Amino acid sequence: MSKNDIDDATVQPVDDGGTVGDGQQSTGEGQRPTGDGAPQFDTNVSYRERRSTPSVVEVRDLNVYYGDEQALENVEMTIPRQQVTAMIGPSGCGKSTFLRCLNRMNDLVEAARIEGEVLLEGTNLYGDDVDPVVLRRRIGMVFQQPNPFPKSIYDNVAFGLRVQNKTVTDEIIERALKRAALWDEVKDKLHRSALDLSGGQQQRLCIARAIAVDPDVILMDEPASALDPVATSKIEDLIEALAEDYTVVIVTHNMQQAARISDKTAVFLTGGELVEFDDTNKIFENPEHDRVEDYISGKFG
Numbered sequence: 001m002s003k004n005d006i007d008d009a010t011v012q013p014v015d016d017g018g019t020v021g022d023g024q025q026s027t028g029e030g031q032r033p034t035g036d037g038a039p040q041f042d043t044n045v046s047y048r049e050r051r052s053t054p055s056v057v058e059v060r061d062l063n064v065y066y067g068d069e070q071a072l073e074n075v076e077m078t079i080p081r082q083q084v085t086a087m088i089g090p091s092g093c094g095k096s097t098f099l100r101c102l103n104r105m106n107d108l109v110e111a112a113r114i115e116g117e118v119l120l121e122g123t124n125l126y127g128d129d130v131d132p133v134v135l136r137r138r139i140g141m142v143f144q145q146p147n148p149f150p151k152s153i154y155d156n157v158a159f160g161l162r163v164q165n166k167t168v169t170d171e172i173i174e175r176a177l178k179r180a181a182l183w184d185e186v187k188d189k190l191h192r193s194a195l196d197l198s199g200g201q202q203q204r205l206c207i208a209r210a211i212a213v214d215p216d217v218i219l220m221d222e223p224a225s226a227l228d229p230v231a232t233s234k235i236e237d238l239i240e241a242l243a244e245d246y247t248v249v250i251v252t253h254n255m256q257q258a259a260r261i262s263d264k265t266a267v268f269l270t271g272g273e274l275v276e277f278d279d280t281n282k283i284f285e286n287p288e289h290d291r292v293e294d295y296i297s298g299k300f301g
Ligand SMILES: Nc1ncnc2c1ncn2[C@@H]1O[C@H](COP(=O)(O)OP(=O)(O)OP(=O)(O)O)[C@@H](O)[C@H]1O
Pocket: 001, 002, 003, 066, 071, 089, 090, 091, 092, 093, 094, 095, 096, 097, 098, 109, 111, 253
């Protein structure tokens, strides 16, 4: 399967009752024991109540290979709760591979082999008893190209809830659209096709769709790179606002964007090495590593 096939395979609704547009999947009520009854994530405690711990995702000794090629090498990272964490680095350094490891999207790539641990609230996502479908209900994803379904604006936002057999109310739809800073622009045309929206509006709709099911973490792979400067600016403002409620992890090619909107920045360099991970200000003003300084100052990449 090619890299592009991953997105294609996960953005369209399928009839297994699981996939929710932008890669979110669910089997119903979230993190209850599933399948053979193996306990998964603790769902009796809501994410809002679990905020007492500072980190939400811990990555330990992560190595990823595509066939013989190593794409990530011994990556260790602690992703803080309710902050924006940006991944930057030159093309091919493994940023998207890393992001996809956080919700097991790489499971869909036949050639990919993953070693190491990714802990969500202390549970290894790669544990034998973890259902990736349940996991993707907790970790949503927004892609580079806005990918609304050919349905109404309302039905796009409702999609994930319906897949999970959850109640859909006008209030829930309104709340998600407001949270995605789209409500004022669409409140009078909720039953019109989502495909009639502009690219920037479509991307905010995809964000509304992702947050309607109330995930813990939102992964974003270059969410503004297909948009014009005005639409990009709206998405950037929105990402900063979302971090009040959610943990956001974003891949961006745009260093200024990472500097503007993120709290933490991870710099990957060629060979899938995470060279530095720190507060964004530190990375951009006084990085520890010469290679990071060279990259930030545009000497390569
Ligand atoms: N499905 C795949 N099959 C084989 N190799 C892959 C696949 N996806 C990525 N790779 C390889 O893994 C390495 C890391 O790719 P990845 O897309 O994660 O990098 P990136 O930093 O996100 O790049 P870009 O900024 O260009 O999107 C590259 O060498 C790439 O060719």
